[in-house]
Amino acid sequence: TGYGDDHTREIMRQELRERLIQAEREGRPLRVYCGYDPRTTDLHLGHTITMHKLRQFQEFGHHVIFLIGSFTSLIGDPDDVKAREILTPEKVAENAQTYKEQAFKILDPKKTEVRHNSEWLAELGFLDVIKLAQHFTVQQFLAREGFSNRLEDGNPIYLHEFFYPLMQGYDPIGLKADAQVGGQDQLFNLMAGRQLMQKLGVQPQVVIAMGESLPGTDGIEKMSKSKGNHIALLSEPGQMYTSLMKLPDFAMPLYFKLLLGWSQEDVDDMMVRINRGEVEPQEVKAGMALDITTIFHGREAALQGREFSRKAMQEGGIPDDIAEHVILSDTPLVDLLVVTGLCKSKGDAKRQIQGGGVRRDSDKVTDFDEIVRVTDLPTVLQY
Amino acid sequence: TGYGDDHTREIMRQELRERLIQAEREGRPLRVYCGYDPRTTDLHLGHTITMHKLRQFQEFGHHVIFLIGSFTSLIGDPDDVKAREILTPEKVAENAQTYKEQAFKILDPKKTEVRHNSEWLAELGFLDVIKLAQHFTVQQFLAREGFSNRLEDGNPIYLHEFFYPLMQGYDPIGLKADAQVGGQDQLFNLMAGRQLMQKLGVQPQVVIAMGESLPGTDGIEKMSKSKGNHIALLSEPGQMYTSLMKLPDFAMPLYFKLLLGWSQEDVDDMMVRINRGEVEPQEVKAGMALDITTIFHGREAALQGREFSRKAMQEGGIPDDIAEHVILSDTPLVDLLVVTGLCKSKGDAKRQIQGGGVRRDSDKVTDFDEIVRVTDLPTVLQY
Known part of the structure; x- marks a missing residue:
């Protein structure tokens, strides 16, 4: 991810300042969005980092768009090892059913515009696709880490996988966006949007790439449903609390920082106090688990979840990796x-x-x- | 062109025999086609090699389709050095205006179905394109000579150029074709059609790749309008005759063979007679030029063309590279x-x-x- 250097980041900061001034002069809020692909039914805690960023823009009065990648998720962001299965539009629609509801755990429903990128991508014909594709080179794609690895290892790259950056790159044009928020691992796709906008003579979006990503329940690898180390936004309070309690201690700083918005100083202080033995790590973690669970379920349910979790852990007969099932009606x-x-x-x-x-x-x-x-x-x- | 080996050729011969038997059993003629891209207004003598092959099928009672690449020619078959300009559908339609008329110099108008590949290709949406693209790998395209050279030389390959084999590969599906005729240099695209048909569960077309291609007026490089060494089918009799007379002697054998249907033996005999001094090369060439011009203009006009050409060459005041202009009305x-x-x-x-x-x-x-x-x-x- 050669773009993710300090230089680019500084340019983006500068562009964002300028865009804010420009929008104010034009008497309009910024149009800021982030896209989420419903490859599966669940959003998870890792997704909330970008949502918190969107929420911030919302609180400053900007116009926030929660983009559901109903078209991009048909193929999915290319994997480092092999091609993902192509989903049907029906399957994607099914996966996306509760996406909005999940996002509104963080975003303000009254101030959020929900869009689907099939609105513009499904409308493109073959000739339109050709005209977009002419702005990208094969070499540019092959330089992307996930693809260069596959080329080296002799693992096939299927042609349609090259379409993903092009699809995501067309979203800000469909949305007339000022800025796109995304994970650091999305930099290639975020910059593809800028590139396409420049080529098509549109003012390029400002790219806001989140610097850090949330580790999953293993504390090491980036949280991802496909790795099975995720905590779903729709998981029940007890389940969420339990999963958080099982995090390795060393993962706590990033959880405090990225999910609870602690400053680096506060996080460092806490770790010093733990190391000095002034507080028990388990106690600190219990506070963290309760606060995070509260974001998604409210205080009362979070407290109940804590009780449920403790009861489940204590009762010998109940296995530690208890399965939890969500029901929406009696x-x-x-x-x-x-x-x-x-x-x-x-x-x-x-x-x-x-x-x-x-x-x-x-x-x-x-x-x-x-x-x-x-x-x-x-x-x-x-x- | 790794496919162009004897083994593949033998398999294709075998498949063609089987397909003929199958069609006869089903009481139907074979559906055989060749596609021509109207990147420019002119078809030229080089194109008539495949047309003669189609004409042969016609004479044996098979169903022949003259396919105008109205969609494929928007991007054109990728060049070995750099991306071709994308044409507009309007420009392509303009170029194709006299294509049918040109083809009917060789093909029997009453027995020829004329089709345009925009009929099916322009109808494809983005999702359709994705579903076709998933059957090809990037590695497969990079192995194609024209692309591997560019990759090595650091010349950009634009993403839309990878679409060409996919487009041409979809034609036989659109046409429900039994067999496709094409130049040896089209083998990659011809085989892409087979590959796509196999993946989509359709009986793959038989590929009939013409072994030799016609050299242009320089006698060396393959005839091609972009190289400027072509003789256009619509060139006037005098112009055509003159161009043929200017061919280097060593190019004659292929012209006899590919345009006048001479056997290798007859060609060899003629060359032996020339070498022995039994006939003058200029005389032989004049006979060839007259016969070829006759194919496109009839005997009478060819004889007039010969007179025009001789007059033009003799009269000192008339430059040797006289410009000829075609008019269609007074x-x-x-x-x-x-x-x-x-x-x-x-x-x-x-x-x-x-x-x-x-x-x-x-x-x-x-x-x-x-x-x-x-x-x-x-x-x-x-x-």
């Missing part, structure tokens, strides 16, 4: 036993209840028709 | 003086006529309103 307990995979069928579920093998919050279940109500949550089912 | 002589570039304007033309500076077939022109009639052609204007 659901028969037998159905839940099936969808959670605890039982093979409703018949099986009923036999297990009959045999006394099913417990709910440690109590034996006896009623086949028992309903799990949304208001009762969280609840622990065991079989 | 045209005022003053207009012709302007469009041929002999005079700057009609006023200038009239002044030159007044001054006695304009000659037609060696006679001084005196009448401002003189009309050059199509029936008077050829005629030599001098200024």
Whole structure:
């Protein structure tokens, strides 16, 4: 990521200042956006770093667009090792169903414009694609780390994978955007947008690349659903709290900084106090887990989540890596036993209840028709 | 062109035999086509090699399609050195205006279906293009000679240039073709069609790659309008005859073989007779020039062309590289003086006529309103 140098960053800072002055002179807010690809149903904590940045712009009165990559996610941002599966528009639409709801955990719903990039990308015909593609060279793409690695290792790069930067690069034109926020790993695609705008004679967007990314639950690798080290925004309070408590201690500084907005000084102070033995790391982490869970669920639910988590951890019978299942409406307990995979069928579920093998919050279940109500949550089912 | 080996050629021969049997069993003719890109207005003698092959199929009762590359020619088959200019659909349509007329110099108009590949290619949306592109790898394209050279030499390859094989590869699907005829230099694109058909579960077309290509007027490089060594199908009889007479002697064998259908044996015999001094090369060439000109203009016009050519060569005042201009309807002589570039304007033309500076077939022109009639052609204007 050769663009991610201090020089480029300084230029972007300067351009952002100028763009702010320009917009003020024109008596309009900046149009700022970030795109999120619904390759899966879940946004996770890692995504909230850019959302917090958008939120900041919102608080300063700028116009924020939450862009759902309904078209880009058909192919997905190219992987370093092999081509991703192409999704159908239907699958993507299904994945995106709760995206807005998830984003509004951070963004102000009343001040957020939600858009889908299929609005403009799906409308392009072959000739339009040719006209966009002529502004990029194959060499430029091959220089991108993920592709150069594959070329070297003899792993195939499929032609459609080269389309991704072009697609993402066309978004700011579709949106008439002043600025795009993105992760550091998105720099290539962010700059593709600038390049395309310049070639098409449009004032290029300011690129705001977040310097640091959030490590996943392993504390090391960048949080990502495909790596399985993510904490989903829609995870239940208890689950979220538990996952946060299981983070390695060394991951805490970045979580404080990126999710709770602590300054580097405050983070350093805290680490010094831990090292001096003035505070217990577990206590510090518990505070952090409660505060982060609160962002997504409110204080009350976060406190309940903490209780649930502690209870689950203490009760010997409950496995440590307890599976949590989200229900959106009241659901028969037998159905839940099936969808959670605890039982093979409703018949099986009923036999297990009959045999006394099913417990709910440690109590034996006896009623086949028992309903799990949304208001009762969280609840622990065991079989 | 790694595909152009004897092995592949043998497989193609075998497949063609099988396809002929299959078609006969199904009681239908083969669907055979060749595509021609109207990057310029002119088809030339080099294009007639594939046309003769199509004509052969026609004579055997097969269904022949003359495909005008109205969409492929927007970008053109990638050049070995640099990207070609992208043409507008309007420009391409203008170039293609007389393509059919030109092709019918060889093909039987009553038995030829004329199609344009924009019929199917212009209809593809971005998602369709993605779905086609996923069947090709970047590595496969980079292995193509024209691209590998550029990569080595550090010359940019623009992304849209990779679309060409994909576009041409989709044609046989659009046409439901059994076989495609093409030049040896088109093997990569011809095979792309087979590859795409296989991936999409369609019986792949048989590829009929012509083994030899026609050298241009220099006798060495492949005939091509962009190299300026071509003889246009629409060139006037005198011009065509003159150009053929100027060919280097060593180019004659391929002209006899590829344009007049001589066997290798007959060609060899003729060369032996020339070498023994039994015939004069100029005489042999004159016979060849007359026969080839006859194909495109008929015997009578070819004989007139020969006279015109001889007259032009003999008359000292007429430059050897005389410019010839085609008119399709009766045209005022003053207009012709302007469009041929002999005079700057009609006023200038009239002044030159007044001054006695304009000659037609060696006679001084005196009448401002003189009309050059199509029936008077050829005629030599001098200024």
